[in-house]
Amino acid sequence: MAEKKKKIIPKRIPMPNQSPGDRIRNFGEVALGYGREQAFAEAERCLQCKDPKCVAGCPVEVPIKDFIAKLQDQDIEGAYEVIKTTNSLPAVCGRVCPQEVQCEGQCIMGKKHQPVAIGRLERFVADEYMALSACDQITGKPECPLIDPDNKVACIGSGPSSLTCAGYLSSRGIKVSVFEALHEPGGVLVYGIPEFRLPKAIVRAEVEALKEQEVDIEVNMVGGKTIEVQDLFDQGYKAVFIGVGAGLPRFLGNEGENLIGVFSANEYLTRINLGRGYAFPEYDTPPFPGRNVAVIGGGNVAMDAARTALRLGADTVSIVYRRSQDEMPARKEELEHAIEEGVRLRCLCGPLAFIGDENGKLTGMRLQKMELGDPDDSGRCSPVCIEGAEEEIACDLAIMAVGTGPNRVMLEATPELGLNKWGYIVVNEETGETSIPNVFAGGDIVTGSATVISAMGAGRRAAKEIANRLLGTSD
Amino acid sequence: MPNTILHKAKLIPGQTSKLVIDAPLIAAKAKPGNFVILRVTDKGERIPLTIADVDAGAGTITIVYLVLGKTTALLEELDQGDDILDLCGPLGQPTHIEKCGTVICVGGGTGIAAMHHIAKGHHMAGNHVVAVIGARSKDLLLFHDELTAFCPEVLVSTDDGSFGHKGLVTEVLEDRLKSDDSVAEVVGIGPVPMMAAVAKTTKPFGVKTTVSLNSIMVDGIGMCGACRVTVGGEVKFACVDGPEFDGQQVDFMELRQRLASFRDQESISYEEYKKSHG
Numbered sequence: 001m002a003e004k005k006k007k008i009i010p011k012r013i014p015m016p017n018q019s020p021g022d023r024i025r026n027f028g029e030v031a032l033g034y035g036r037e038q039a040f041a042e043a044e045r046c047l048q049c050k051d052p053k054c055v056a057g058c059p060v061e062v063p064i065k066d067f068i069a070k071l072q073d074q075d076i077e078g079a080y081e082v083i084k085t086t087n088s089l090p091a092v093c094g095r096v097c098p099q100e101v102q103c104e105g106q107c108i109m110g111k112k113h114q115p116v117a118i119g120r121l122e123r124f125v126a127d128e129y130m131a132l133s134a135c136d137q138i139t140g141k142p143e144c145p146l147i148d149p150d151n152k153v154a155c156i157g158s159g160p161s162s163l164t165c166a167g168y169l170s171s172r173g174i175k176v177s178v179f180e181a182l183h184e185p186g187g188v189l190v191y192g193i194p195e196f197r198l199p200k201a202i203v204r205a206e207v208e209a210l211k212e213q214e215v216d217i218e219v220n221m222v223g224g225k226t227i228e229v230q231d232l233f234d235q236g237y238k239a240v241f242i243g244v245g246a247g248l249p250r251f252l253g254n255e256g257e258n259l260i261g262v263f264s265a266n267e268y269l270t271r272i273n274l275g276r277g278y279a280f281p282e283y284d285t286p287p288f289p290g291r292n293v294a295v296i297g298g299g300n301v302a303m304d305a306a307r308t309a310l311r312l313g314a315d316t317v318s319i320v321y322r323r324s325q326d327e328m329p330a331r332k333e334e335l336e337h338a339i340e341e342g343v344r345l346r347c348l349c350g351p352l353a354f355i356g357d358e359n360g361k362l363t364g365m366r367l368q369k370m371e372l373g374d375p376d377d378s379g380r381c382s383p384v385c386i387e388g389a390e391e392e393i394a395c396d397l398a399i400m401a402v403g404t405g406p407n408r409v410m411l412e413a414t415p416e417l418g419l420n421k422w423g424y425i426v427v428n429e430e431t432g433e434t435s436i437p438n439v440f441a442g443g444d445i446v447t448g449s450a451t452v453i454s455a456m457g458a459g460r461r462a463a464k465e466i467a468n469r470l471l472g473t474s475d
Numbered sequence: 476m477p478n479t480i481l482h483k484a485k486l487i488p489g490q491t492s493k494l495v496i497d498a499p500l501i502a503a504k505a506k507p508g509n510f511v512i513l514r515v516t517d518k519g520e521r522i523p524l525t526i527a528d529v530d531a532g533a534g535t536i537t538i539v540y541l542v543l544g545k546t547t548a549l550l551e552e553l554d555q556g557d558d559i560l561d562l563c564g565p566l567g568q569p570t571h572i573e574k575c576g577t578v579i580c581v582g583g584g585t586g587i588a589a590m591h592h593i594a595k596g597h598h599m600a601g602n603h604v605v606a607v608i609g610a611r612s613k614d615l616l617l618f619h620d621e622l623t624a625f626c627p628e629v630l631v632s633t634d635d636g637s638f639g640h641k642g643l644v645t646e647v648l649e650d651r652l653k654s655d656d657s658v659a660e661v662v663g664i665g666p667v668p669m670m671a672a673v674a675k676t677t678k679p680f681g682v683k684t685t686v687s688l689n690s691i692m693v694d695g696i697g698m699c700g701a702c703r704v705t706v707g708g709e710v711k712f713a714c715v716d717g718p719e720f721d722g723q724q725v726d727f728m729e730l731r732q733r734l735a736s737f738r739d740q741e742s743i744s745y746e747e748y749k750k751s752h753g
């Protein structure tokens with residue numbers, strides 16, 4: 001290539017955030033989102049690579065280069081349409097994808113400078129588009145094919161995998177019904193991830209958009225209890241997608257784990273998110289008040305629980321993690337936010353026992369100190385106990401965020417489903433089909449707890465196969 | 476799903492009511508021992524209630540509840556023709572029922588209603604069902620007529636002696652066990668102290684004892700662990716592993732303590748409710 005004038009690469013535009021002092025007193029969203037100026041400036045940083053590496057990092061292959069090109073032309077609707085071709089929940093993904101290991105992790109700009117803020121741009125596009133009046137949205141919408149009521153598919157569970165599957169199928173004229181056990185659709189997006197990170201109104205808007213495509217969402221319907229796979233086939237459904245997630249909370253089996261004040265992160269967060277416990281007593285579901293809180297674990301779930309406890313008025317919140325800070329699997333931004341807000345890290349230790357009073361209430365925790373040993377299967381250094389090094393800390397709320405297992409109800413009711421040794425559903429890698437013909441599965445119930453976008457990728461993969469079978473196409 | 480209340484009977488005015496609800500999908504699948512989780516308002520809490528009866532033909536289920544706090548008070552405000560906002564089920568493992576001979580079903584308080592469905596199941600399976608029911612006094616006794624309709628024996632105790640034996644259900648149970656060594660199983664449903672006492676009573680007789688645990692629940696499908704109980708030294712989730720367990724193995728003390736987890740907030744809720752509802 002000819003000599004080019006060396007271009008000055010502008011710095012990545014920072015995300016406007018609520019200040020830590022303000023935000024720990026409310027459940028409002030922490031990251032406020034780019035304004036137009038900021039978004040267009042950030043879009044300009046994209047090099048429009050001939051061979052865009054970014055796309056390969058995205059599990060649903062968002063045409064990143066193309067949507068950013070539209071933004072460079074200040075065409076927000078155009079950008080939205082491009083994103084929507086592969087991603088049915090962009091407002092969610094822009095907020096919760098671990099971009100640093102996905103799209104942004106692969107961006108060329110990241111090699112020498114900071115990567116293009118793809119996630120923030122995606123969020124900007126989705127939010128701006130949704131803020132347009134309903135009328136604009138209708139006129140700007142790609143024409144919906146007529147839904148064929150006889151070509152129908154059922155999705156069980158309403159997390160991102162099912163919603164994506166439903167979105168893809170309905171956009172191809174297939175009638176979809178989604179059956180959700182809880183009273184509100186969205187899966188972890190609603191019951192797990194807190195309001196300050198993913199406002200529920202956004203999930204609701206994405207769900208409403210699906211309803212406009214004639215997707216039926218039926219809540220309070222438990223797959224395997226209220227309705228079984230065979231019932232669905234008997235009712236004329238031609239395929240079933242199972243996306244029931246992996247929410248079974250794991251405990252460690254320590255002494256005192258059933259004391260009052262020891263919670264699974266799922267219970268703690270479900271009360272506050274699904275039950276809107278942060279607004280108790282206006283809402284009836286009580287959150288558990290804790291003054292000195294210990295959260296056990298180092299992933300996104302632990303960060304969410306810790307930051308939630310702070311907002312509910314805890315005096316101290318510590319994250320107890322058995323490896324070091326560098327090994328924490330949480331999204332980088334969440335860990336940074338947590339530290340800014342005052343969450344303390346107590347690394348290299350794990351719980352030995354919980355201690356309680358005569359009423360069965362938690363008063364403290366005994367910890368085992370650890371050091372880092374050799375790397376394990378996951379490539380991270382494994383924690384090794386330091387013989388005899390123990391410590392006792394006071395706490396009245398301990399939240400276990402040490403992983404989850406497969407949701408059982410659906411699996412127990414459908415014993416023909418082939419499972420792997422960890423109890424997750426085995427699927428054909430290419431089609432997402434399970435051991436039962438025309439029954440598909442995807443998301444956390446196949447992979448174990450993973451990410452929103454990988455669950456969406458799995459929903460999309462199964463939907464493609466289902467559409468091909470039902471419509472005789474070959475996408 | 477409308478979940479319309481087709482019939483409401485105030486069994487003990489202001490305290491306990493029975494609702495017959497139009498819920499064909501649940502009715503088609505419900506078995507003795509199952510429960511539902513319901514929500515009354517869009518700001519409300521999810522609470523579990525046992526399915527006390529089912530009419531699959533009519534597509535209805537029956538629930539019976541004791542007004543204890545805000546959610547049950549809100550439920551009590553509903554009337555015939557009203558809809559229940561959210562109703563989810565049938566949840567939990569159904570009662571293990573097989574033909575085994577004589578089964579004594581012990582019920583206390585509102586637990587009698589829950590026990591009724593199980594007793595019916597045992598009766599349908601061809602077992603000789605002895606119902607033992609108790610209340611503080613005669614007018615607080617539930618489901619006496621319903622049980623009499625199919626149980627060959629209905630034994631009653633009241634605290635004040637206004638009906639049947641004066642004293643506790645466990646005394647009646649013990650007498651019955653002493654005089655009859657053919658009893659294959661005892662089922663006990665009621666307040667935690669009563670179930671603990673039933674298990675203690677049956678222990679010397681070595682008879683299989685089943686209790687139904689009413690731990691606090693949130694989702695009811697095994698995703699939160701709120702309902703965890705210790706049974707035989709192992710942690711179980713009452714909503715998916717139970718709610719019925721071997722009474723000899725249950726840690727009743729822990730269950731009682733855990734039921735108090737949210738007592739302060741529950742009284743805040745109820746007090747505010749009572750203030751705003753006169």
Ligand SMILES: Cc1cc2nc3c(=O)[nH]c(=O)nc-3n(C[C@H](O)[C@H](O)[C@H](O)COP(=O)(O)OP(=O)(O)OC[C@H]3O[C@@H](n4cnc5c(N)ncnc54)[C@H](O)[C@@H]3O)c2cc1C
Pocket residue numbers: 096097098156157158159160161162179180181182185186187188189192193221222223224243244245246247269300301304331407409410442443444445449450451452453455696
């Ligand atoms: C607190 C928390 C924070 C997280 N943060 C992030 C993050 O920042 N970024 C990220 O990428 N990922 C994050 N994750 C992980 C991510 O949310 C999950 O990987 C993703 O939601 C999985 O989607 P899914 O469709 O497989 O199932 P889920 O979202 O788990 O949804 C499953 C749904 O199925 C329903 N269900 C279960 N059983 C039945 C049944 N028998 N019948 C009917 N319905 C049933 C459940 O109620 C639920 O609504 C987080 C997870 C948690 C818990």
Ligand SMILES: Cc1cc2nc3c(=O)[nH]c(=O)nc-3n(C[C@H](O)[C@H](O)[C@H](O)COP(=O)(O)OP(=O)(O)OC[C@H]3O[C@@H](n4cnc5c(N)ncnc54)[C@H](O)[C@@H]3O)c2cc1C
Pocket residue numbers: 510520522523524525526539540541542543544545546547548585588589688689690691692718734735738741742744745
């Ligand atoms: C599987 C199962 C089946 C049940 N079946 C029935 C039934 O058929 N009829 C019925 O009346 N009740 C039943 N219960 C109990 C019922 O769920 C509670 O009474 C109800 O949640 C109270 O809600 P509330 O908001 O009115 O009162 P809250 O304000 O929640 O509680 C008021 C008082 O009741 C106590 N309490 C809270 N939860 C429970 C509980 N789960 N069990 C006992 N006491 C509790 C509290 O400690 C408090 O003192 C069942 C519980 C379970 C787990």
Ligand code: SF4
Pocket residue numbers: 057058059060061062064087093094097099102103104118119122453
């Ligand atoms: S969906 Fe997620 S991984 Fe894909 S481009 Fe958007 S933010 Fe990146």
Ligand code: SF4
Pocket residue numbers: 045046047048049052053054055064065068106107108109116118
């Ligand atoms: S790799 Fe980075 S710079 Fe290249 S097209 Fe993708 S986002 Fe733009």
Ligand code: FES
Pocket residue numbers: 691692693694695696697698699700701702703712713714715
């Ligand atoms: S109620 Fe949540 S696991 Fe049982």
